[in-house]
Amino acid sequence: MANNEDKFKKVISHAKEYGYVFQSSEIYDGLSAVYDYAQNGAELKKNIRDYWWKAMVQMNDNIVGIDAAIFMHPTTWKASGHVDAFNDPLIDNKDSKKRYRADVLIEDYCAKIENKIEKEVKKAAKRFGDAFNKEEFLTTNGRVLDYQEKINSILSKMGKSLEVEDLEAVKALIEELGIVCPISGTKNWTDVKQFNLMFGTKLGASVDSAMDLYLRPETAQGIFVNFLNVQKTGRMKIPFGIAQTGKAFRNEIVARQFIFRMREFEQMEMQFFIKPGSQGEWFKHWKEARMKWHLSLGMGADNYRFHDHEKLAHYADAATDIEFRFPFGFKELEGIHSRTDFDLKQHEEHSGKKLQYFDHEENVNYTPYVLETSIGLDRMFLAVFSNALQEEVLENNTTRTVLKLPAVLAPTKAAILPLVRKDEALVKLSKDIIEDLKWEFNVAYDEKDAVGRRYRRQDANGTPFCITVDGESLDNNTVTIRHRDTMEQQRVKIEDLKTIIKKEVDVKEWLMKM
Numbered sequence: 001m002a003n004n005e006d007k008f009k010k011v012i013s014h015a016k017e018y019g020y021v022f023q024s025s026e027i028y029d030g031l032s033a034v035y036d037y038a039q040n041g042a043e044l045k046k047n048i049r050d051y052w053w054k055a056m057v058q059m060n061d062n063i064v065g066i067d068a069a070i071f072m073h074p075t076t077w078k079a080s081g082h083v084d085a086f087n088d089p090l091i092d093n094k095d096s097k098k099r100y101r102a103d104v105l106i107e108d109y110c111a112k113i114e115n116k117i118e119k120e121v122k123k124a125a126k127r128f129g130d131a132f133n134k135e136e137f138l139t140t141n142g143r144v145l146d147y148q149e150k151i152n153s154i155l156s157k158m159g160k161s162l163e164v165e166d167l168e169a170v171k172a173l174i175e176e177l178g179i180v181c182p183i184s185g186t187k188n189w190t191d192v193k194q195f196n197l198m199f200g201t202k203l204g205a206s207v208d209s210a211m212d213l214y215l216r217p218e219t220a221q222g223i224f225v226n227f228l229n230v231q232k233t234g235r236m237k238i239p240f241g242i243a244q245t246g247k248a249f250r251n252e253i254v255a256r257q258f259i260f261r262m263r264e265f266e267q268m269e270m271q272f273f274i275k276p277g278s279q280g281e282w283f284k285h286w287k288e289a290r291m292k293w294h295l296s297l298g299m300g301a302d303n304y305r306f307h308d309h310e311k312l313a314h315y316a317d318a319a320t321d322i323e324f325r326f327p328f329g330f331k332e333l334e335g336i337h338s339r340t341d342f343d344l345k346q347h348e349e350h351s352g353k354k355l356q357y358f359d360h361e362e363n364v365n366y367t368p369y370v371l372e373t374s375i376g377l378d379r380m381f382l383a384v385f386s387n388a389l390q391e392e393v394l395e396n397n398t399t400r401t402v403l404k405l406p407a408v409l410a411p412t413k414a415a416i417l418p419l420v421r422k423d424e425a426l427v428k429l430s431k432d433i434i435e436d437l438k439w440e441f442n443v444a445y446d447e448k449d450a451v452g453r454r455y456r457r458q459d460a461n462g463t464p465f466c467i468t469v470d471g472e473s474l475d476n477n478t479v480t481i482r483h484r485d486t487m488e489q490q491r492v493k494i495e496d497l498k499t500i501i502k503k504e505v506d507v508k509e510w511l512m513k514m
């Protein structure tokens with residue numbers, strides 16, 4: 001596909017055209033950074049959630065799952081630090097009247113330098129052919145090293161300023177780099193100000209007694225406040241984990257890039273409670289385990305990288321992001337954070353309740369440390385969907401649009417197509433096959449248009465298999481099964497369909513690759 005911007009536009013329009021993602025309240029001209037998942041999108045999202053849940057909860061006998069409420073006692077957010085510190089540094093352009101996150105303006109500036117590095121790599125790869133060694137090139141080429149040093153120095157300067165909340169220095173950096181507003185093209189900036197990202201609401205009917213609440217900005221706190229309840233009722237022994245998936249809300253200012261940054265989104269988080277002092281070992285463990293989970297989906301090792309944080313949040317002693325190559329470049333997909341005992345201690349202090357663990361083997365009480373893995377479900381959806389969308393030039397020089405979703409995640413596993421829709425016997429047999437398969441898989445029936453067009457439609461829809469029922473099927477109980485990615489067709493017995501499909505879509509087959 002053409003350039004990255006075109007590819008991203010195509011991703012957004014394809015998501016709408018094929019019933020994956022719609023703008024929220026579209027008939028009222030939409031609501032910015034809020035999206036609805038349509039008939040196929042809801043299935044894909046559910047399959048991603050299940051894939052995560054199976055890997056994290058079902059496959060680990062020391063991890064359990066919960067489903068905490070979105071509303072929490074307001075003191076939760078005081079204790080967690082969100083009331084005082086969950087802010088974004090904002091800056092306005094006086095000419096366009098547009099508001100930006102100051103750190104994102106600076107990061108976008110760095111991303112442009114990174115693009116220059118990628119261009120140098122491409123040029124060199126072309127020049128040196130098979131002899132090209134990317135690692136060596138990145139660590140020895142003078143121009144690339146200069147670019148990289150520039151990026152490092154800018155990000156470190158920004159990190160230091162943000163850490164000490166020196167907002168004047170952040171503005172000075174934007175001015176020093178000559179960053180212009182993408183709309184007005186001018187450098188006419190206001191000062192940088194902090195803005196809290198939590199949405200407020202009220203609980204209770206009367207104005208006097210109503211209690212100020214927040215919509216949770218992360219699911220993690222629902223786990224921390226339930227730590228002791230789960231540990232006691234589940235008789236959990238450290239190390240153990242509590243996982244959950246659910247909605248979170250943030251009043252994001254830079255709300256663009258489709259479902260990458262939303263105001264209402266879903267997280268899949270796991271807090272792993274460990275003995276203090278073992279966090280280094282568990283940080284390494286979860287870094288590797290989470291990367292393996294991603295790689296099991298076969299979306300290409302080249303599309304992932306770790307980004308270790310230099311600037312750590314006040315509660316963390318180590319943190320890394322798993323970044324994915326989205327159509328707009330490498331960006332955070334998942335965070336892995338070593339959060340120490342910060343959260344539990346804060347909740348102990350604010351609630352006055354002990355949140356400690358009694359270690360029977362060592363006969364000691366302690367506040368556990370926590371290793372967190374946190375991934376945005378919508379962001380994972382975008383990674384899967386954008387990576388899957390491809391345009392292929394075929395041998396006869398026509399192109400086909402194909403959504404090569406990992407089969408385990410595809411919303412519809414197979415489409416059943418009677419070759420001729422007016423042939424009642426073919427239609428009946430097709431529907432009989434559906435009746436049988438639908439107990440195990442999501443399947444669809446498609447009888448409209450020539451079979452070639454139906455194949456294309458299912459390719460674009462991401463359906464891994466098309467099963468065509470023809471005259472021969474009536475004679476010998478066989479059908480053709482066409483594979484989406486290779487377009488290969490095989491004649492198989494109807495009774496074998498379940499086994500053939502299962503082998504390709506079964507969660508076990510995919511997770512075993514971990």
Ligand code: GAP
Nearest residue numbers: 218220260261262265333334335374375376379
């Ligand atoms: N409990 C830790 C936590 O919430 P975070 O880095 O703020 O950490 C974790 O968020 C993940 O949630 C991110 O890596 C991202 O995938 C997802 N996420 C965060 N903000 C988001 C947003 N506005 N829209 C979509 N996904 C978001």
